[in-house]
Amino acid sequence: MTIEYATPYRSRSFIPPEPGKPYFVEKGLGDRAHLFGDLVTVYAGGEQTENTFNFFTVEGPKGNLIPAHSHPDTHEVFYVAQGAVRLFVEDLAGEQQERLLTPGDFGFVPKNCPHSYRMERHHSLVVGVAAGPGGTFERFFETLGTPTDELVLPARPFVPAPEKFATVPQQYDVRFLPDHQWRTGDGQS
Amino acid sequence: MTIEYATPYRSRSFIPPEPGKPYFVEKGLGDRAHLFGDLVTVYAGGEQTENTFNFFTVEGPKGNLIPAHSHPDTHEVFYVAQGAVRLFVEDLAGEQQERLLTPGDFGFVPKNCPHSYRMERHHSLVVGVAAGPGGTFERFFETLGTPTDELVLPARPFVPAPEKFATVPQQYDVRFLPDHQWRTGDGQS
Numbered sequence: 001m002t003i004e005y006a007t008p009y010r011s012r013s014f015i016p017p018e019p020g021k022p023y024f025v026e027k028g029l030g031d032r033a034h035l036f037g038d039l040v041t042v043y044a045g046g047e048q049t050e051n052t053f054n055f056f057t058v059e060g061p062k063g064n065l066i067p068a069h070s071h072p073d074t075h076e077v078f079y080v081a082q083g084a085v086r087l088f089v090e091d092l093a094g095e096q097q098e099r100l101l102t103p104g105d106f107g108f109v110p111k112n113c114p115h116s117y118r119m120e121r122h123h124s125l126v127v128g129v130a131a132g133p134g135g136t137f138e139r140f141f142e143t144l145g146t147p148t149d150e151l152v153l154p155a156r157p158f159v160p161a162p163e164k165f166a167t168v169p170q171q172y173d174v175r176f177l178p179d180h181q182w183r184t185g186d187g188q189s
Numbered sequence: 190m191t192i193e194y195a196t197p198y199r200s201r202s203f204i205p206p207e208p209g210k211p212y213f214v215e216k217g218l219g220d221r222a223h224l225f226g227d228l229v230t231v232y233a234g235g236e237q238t239e240n241t242f243n244f245f246t247v248e249g250p251k252g253n254l255i256p257a258h259s260h261p262d263t264h265e266v267f268y269v270a271q272g273a274v275r276l277f278v279e280d281l282a283g284e285q286q287e288r289l290l291t292p293g294d295f296g297f298v299p300k301n302c303p304h305s306y307r308m309e310r311h312h313s314l315v316v317g318v319a320a321g322p323g324g325t326f327e328r329f330f331e332t333l334g335t336p337t338d339e340l341v342l343p344a345r346p347f348v349p350a351p352e353k354f355a356t357v358p359q360q361y362d363v364r365f366l367p368d369h370q371w372r373t374g375d376g377q378s
Contacts (some may be wrong), residue, residue: 020302021280022297022302023293024288024290024295025296027294027296044295048299049321050266052264053241053242055318075237077233079316091211105213106232107212108212108233110211113209115211127268131241136217151203187298189300
């Protein structure tokens with residue numbers, strides 16, 4: 001039995017709009033969005049968890065380092081389910097680390113720590129949980145990017161309109177750090 | 190670079206005891222416990238997230254339905270990474286559902302909803318997040334079960350001493366429901 005719901009985010013979603021209801025979502029069928037070259041799929045949001053946590057995946061092509069950023073009020077998990085992802089993170093004392101994560105490997109980025117990553121295999125898939133006392137930010141991706149019904153990566157990268165960068169990131173606890181430099185071995189490229 | 194820490198839970202752990210520190214954990218190398226036939230591995234706990242969420246995996250053999258239970262204050266995610274897991278859940282109105290989940294499939298169990306599951310393939314692996322406004326419960330497994338340095342399933346099931354069932358579950362927001370019956374097709378077996 002498969003039930004679809006109308007929610008504040010989608011006219012058809014497998015995530016029930018009211019909290020307190022158990023539900024199942026088949027692989028790939030969460031609420032989807034395209035942002036740059038990636039496909040982001042939300043399986044649970046703050047509405048389901050009394051704002052304690054969310055659960056989403058990010059699938060991407062082998063590509064470039066994404067822009068360094070931090071989250072003032074959000075802790076974030078990177079759990080690799082497919083492929084290979086190089087995670088870069090800087091602690092609050094300015095010490096930097098990078099690590100290549102393959103399936104089953106885990107990385108934790110506390111709030112306020114600058115971080116970035118680069119997918120190093122096509123169809124890499126990262127499971128994410130991102131939350132803190134201030135709530136969850138899973139709708140960032142479709143607000144800066146665009147909601148989609150597609151099940152695949154964007155055929156061409158979805159580039160947000162420039163004015164969106166002035167408002168959307170801070171609304172979702174994302175701070176881009178355009179002047180940030182990675183001094184670790186693989187961060188230069 | 191791999192750093193090990195002494196924490197309140199382990200003399201050697203890859204999870205740093207102080208919050209605010211970024212870290213990486215290789216597949217399988219989180220804080221491990223044996224409980225009945227399962228290997229539970231904690232990658233992040235409440236200490237890391239200001240008590241907003243945790244992140245753990247449960248690996249088990251093909252086996253029996255685990256005892257039905259609920260969590261009065263904890264919402265729970267079941268995301269299958271390997272194998273096949275049949276998840277049973279009852280909503281707050283008493284309606285029951287079951288679903289076979291294979292890799293990439295997702296199930297959400299809100300607080301207070303009775304639930305159970307059965308691993309239907311050997312070496313099934315479930316990713317779990319379990320949290321609510323009251324906190325997280327990832328140390329339930331090693332407290333009812335036993336911490337282990339092993340990387341594999343228990344050679345023989347670890348059965349907790351009977352008196353532990355009187356105190357440990359309620360301490361970790363777990364309520365066993367010994368009289369619960371599944372009326373769905375596959376819950377009988």
